[in-house]
Amino acid sequence: xxxxxxxxxxxxxxxxxxxxxxxxxxxxxxxxxxxxxxxxxxxxxxxxxxxxxxxxxxxxxxxxxxxxxxxxxxxxxxxxxxxxxxxxxxxxxxxxxxxxxxxxxxxxxxxxxxxxxxxxxxxxxxxxxxxxxxxxxxxxxxxxxxxxxxxxxxxxxxxxxxxxxxxxxxxxxxxxxxxxxxxxxxxxxxxxxxxxxxxxxxxxxxxxxxxxxxxxxx
Numbered sequence: 729x730x731x732x733x734x735x736x737x738x739x740x741x742x743x744x745x746x747x748x749x750x751x752x753x754x755x756x757x758x759x760x761x762x763x764x765x766x767x768x769x770x771x772x773x774x775x776x777x778x779x780x781x782x783x784x785x786x787x788x789x790x791x792x793x794x795x796x797x798x799x800x801x802x803x804x805x806x807x808x809x810x811x812x813x814x815x816x817x818x819x820x821x822x823x824x825x826x827x828x829x830x831x832x833x834x835x836x837x838x839x840x841x842x843x844x845x846x847x848x849x850x851x852x853x854x855x856x857x858x859x860x861x862x863x864x865x866x867x868x869x870x871x872x873x874x875x876x877x878x879x880x881x882x883x884x885x886x887x888x889x890x891x892x893x894x895x896x897x898x899x900x901x902x903x904x905x906x907x908x909x910x911x912x913x914x915x916x917x918x919x920x921x922x923x924x925x926x927x928x929x930x931x932x933x934x935x936x937x938x939x940x941x942x943x944x945x946x
Contacts, residue, residue, distance in 0.1 A: 732762040733770070735895065735943045736921050743774050744915040755781030761917050764837075771836040772917075777801070782825035791839030792816040793876075795899070795937055799830030808848070813868045813876075815839075815847035833899055838942070843871040851878055861887060873941035881905070881936070886929040895943025896920045903934025919943075 732739050741761055748757040752767065755778035764770040777783075777799070794801065794814040801808045803822040808814060810830075816822065818839050847869050859865040862885045866878040873894050881903070898905065898918045905912045907926040912918060920926065922945045 730764065731760055732919070733764055735919075738921060738924060739917075739919045740910070740912065741917045742913070742915060743917055744913075746774075748776060751775070751783070753781065753783045756783055762919070768837070770838055771834075772838075773834055774831065774917075775834050776831045777824075777826035777829055779829040780825075780827060781829075782823065785821060785823040787819070787821040788816050788836065789818060790837040790841065791818045791843065792820070793835040793838065795833045797831045797833055797901075799826060800828050801826055801830045801832050806848075809850070809852070811851040813847065813849040813851060815845065815869055817844045817846055820846075833937070840871060840874075843874075845869065845871070856880060861885060863887070874939065875941055876937075876939045879936050879938055881930040881934040883933050884931065887927070889925060889927040891923050891925045892920055892940055893923065894941035894945055895922050895924070897939045897942070899937040901935045901937055903930060903932045905934050905936055906930060922946075 743759050746759040748759060751758050757776045759774040761772040762770065796808050796810050796812045798810050801824065803824045818841055849868050851866055854866055856864040856866050859879065862882045864880045868876040868878065900912050900914050900916045902914050905928065907928045909926065922943055
């Protein structure tokens with residue numbers, strides 16, 4: 729059940745236009761973005777929990793990465809409101825649920841086996857740091873060549889043309905991200921391959937979740 733697993737290709741998905749598909753758990757729905765196999769392996773999705781829905785206890789052989797988009801996501805360790813970034817390391821397991829309902833961006837089985845750090849960042853209260861140009865950045869995680877952050881673009885900001893060693897992956901959280909290839913409203917997911925290049929800019933304040941350096945370089 730391969731879906732968008734050729735990492736040499738650029739992929740753009742406006743997730744709000746996708747149909748919700750049922751998961752194995754009642755009340756939990758998914759919009760698949762990339763998938764190696766039906767219920768295992770490398771997977772990225774937008775996932776929606778209806779109020780009082782839960783997923784059975786499951787393991788993360790090569791880790792789990794989550795950004796909570798709406799509502800409150802929970803597991804046996806705590807409650808994570810919208811804006812929370814979560815990394816559960818390889819070999820971890822949990823039984824997630826949501827009492828009020830939530831929507832999350834989730835990536836499964838994509839960690840390096842040595843990337844063992846457990847991460848919880850509430851972006852509602854973590855600091856923004858100065859970035860290049862007028863950008864501000866909230867670092868979320870780094871391991872070797874992989875870097876994950878939130879990036880806030882002020883209205884009218886243009887960035888220099890640049891290449892992506894190890895690729896780039898973006899989820900537009902608010903506003904509208906743009907480059908010479910198109911315009912990407914909130915909810916758009918983009919994946920650009922190793923050594924791809926673009927010239928990004930915005931016309932309104934925009935916040936993106938971005939990961940670089942994690943895709944195959946061959």
